[in-house]
Amino acid sequence: MASVAAKVMSTVSAPYGVLVTAAQLAEKIADLKSADSYDCSVFAFLSEVSPKLQQSFIDEMGVSKDAVTQVAKKFSVLAGFQLPLAV
Template sequence: MAKAVSLVLATVNAPYGANLSAHQLAALIADPKSASDFNAPVFSFFSEVSPALQLQFVEEMGVDADKVCAVADQFSHLSGYALPLAA
């Protein structure tokens, strides 16, 4: 597993006692339902992982960047918090 993936998983899993795999997180960050469900690890990805590391994770996992930005935008509107990947 790449270092970037390990860093991301440590950041999003530890605070919430989650045990998401890289593939599970990759699917969730591109799923609009994550925002409407207020998925804490996904919000952590968008708010606590550096933008450069977010982009590296998206690229390494082969996630559609447009979908990820759309989900980040939903979280940004819901939280009132500006997120770097928000469209």
């Protein structure tokens, strides 16, 4: 696993005890259903991983930035504050 993915996964998995792979997380952060199901791993990625590391992960995993932005916007509404990727 690349260092970017390892850093992201330790931030996302450790606090919540969620066992998710980097590939699974990449899929979830681009899926609007993640907000509908209040996916804690996606919210942790969007709220606890630094914006620079978020972008590196998105690039490394080949995820659509537009799709992640849509998910971040939906989570921002749920959270009541703007998340960095919701811009």
